[in-house]
Amino acid sequence: EDQVTQSPEALRLQEGESSSLNCSYTVSGLRGLFWYRQDPGKGPEFLFTLYSAGEEKEKERLKATLTKKESFLHITAPKPEDSATYLCAVQAYNFNKFYFGSGTKLNVKP
């Protein structure tokens, strides 16, 4: 069965303390892996799409990487405004639906 597992569930960092969020997936033929940011009371905001193992994407303090079984979202020198829940989703080639993980709730303290 296709599924997505994110870890840790919650992460508390000091401002400037770099870390990584993990997204492990099992899917029969990966069409794409997506990272989103979700702030409380709002809809998910698109961050990155990764299509094949070895691919990397960067945006400001965030960098997403992909292997055949997992993806990492690296956060370099985070700031309090990076506090949010980060969601990972995968889409299989022969399905229309997206499978979302439960998210990692990131809290960056000043």
Place this chain on the structure above:
Amino acid sequence: NAGVMQNPRHLVRRRGQEARLRCSPMKGHSHVYWYRQLPEEGLKFMVYLQKENIIDESGMPKERFSAEFPKEGPSILRIQQVVRGDSAAYFCASSPLPGGGNEQFFGPGTRLTVL
């Protein structure tokens, strides 16, 4: 360029009433997805629609729930005879390509509370 719009943002219903949630996709997007999110949980796929067609409704409960995306107007998610367990945030996303091969763009959600 307006993003995905959903209304109402908050909806309160009593048990047994009907709930209608509306979603207007981004301009130029003809593919719409509906998701449900319970507190502290991820998004659960419900249904994927194109104009006048339901493509995949495998995530939709078999009873009381229906969705449509007419030729004109917004997509509608309809929940009949709501129960307390239907209380959740419902998000709609739109995509420009078939099957959502690229990223989906989400609306702000409708928070349904069933009393």
